[in-house]
Amino acid sequence: xxxxxALHELLELKKPLEEILLTLDRLERDSFxxxxxxxxxxxSILRRYCDGDLSRHDVERWANLIVSRNDIDYxxxxxxxxxxxxxxxxxxxxxxxxxxxxxxxALIEAPTAxxxxxxxxxxxxxxRHGWPSKYSKSYDELAATDSIGKYxxxxxxxxxxxxxxxxxxxxxx
Numbered sequence: 001x002x003x004x005x006a007l008h009e010l011l012e013l014k015k016p017l018e019e020i021l022l023t024l025d026r027l028e029r030d031s032f033x034x035x036x037x038x039x040x041x042x043x044s045i046l047r048r049y050c051d052g053d054l055s056r057h058d059v060e061r062w063a064n065l066i067v068s069r070n071d072i073d074y075x076x077x078x079x080x081x082x083x084x085x086x087x088x089x090x091x092x093x094x095x096x097x098x099x100x101x102x103x104x105x106a107l108i109e110a111p112t113a114x115x116x117x118x119x120x121x122x123x124x125x126x127x128r129h130g131w132p133s134k135y136s137k138s139y140d141e142l143a144a145t146d147s148i149g150k151y152x153x154x155x156x157x158x159x160x161x162x163x164x165x166x167x168x169x170x171x172x173x
Contacts, residue, residue: 003027007035033073039080039107046104050097063087077113118167119160126156
């Protein structure tokens with residue numbers, strides 16, 4: 001329980017990094033994830049950097065610690081993983097306050113892996129029932145020439161968005 005608590009402190013950087021590291025160093029490491037890094041954690045670190053509460057070195061060091069641990073999971077979210085690795089390994093790109101702010105917003109606004117998967121399932125189901133051969137026109141052409149086809153396609157997109165929203169909120173009715 002103490003390790004899980006210390007890992008949460010690391011994710012949220014609630015204490016100075018050195019203090020968290022001292023706690024984690026005296027605890028045994030696990031080879032399986034105990035905690036999950038979420039987009040809000042990375043966005044919070046980036047906001048704190050933008051506000052001047054953290055230095056570029058602090059952010060890079062924090063990201064490296066997250067990446068190096070097997071007991072923190074972050075791999076199921078491609079956008080999160082990409083941002084985290086960019087922070088941990090800033091080889092070609094220097095972190096600026098402007099980039100950090102844009103990255104934080106992108107993390108918050110981008111659909112999660114769960115939402116993308118839900119929408120993809122709806123699309124896959126529609127494709128299995130012959131959508132490509134039925135509608136090979138562009139959306140604008142479809143809208144201009146086939147109001148029923150547009151209505152059906154819009155319904156498909158709506159079902160995708162509903163599925164994505166339900167996946168986000170956990171409301172899978």
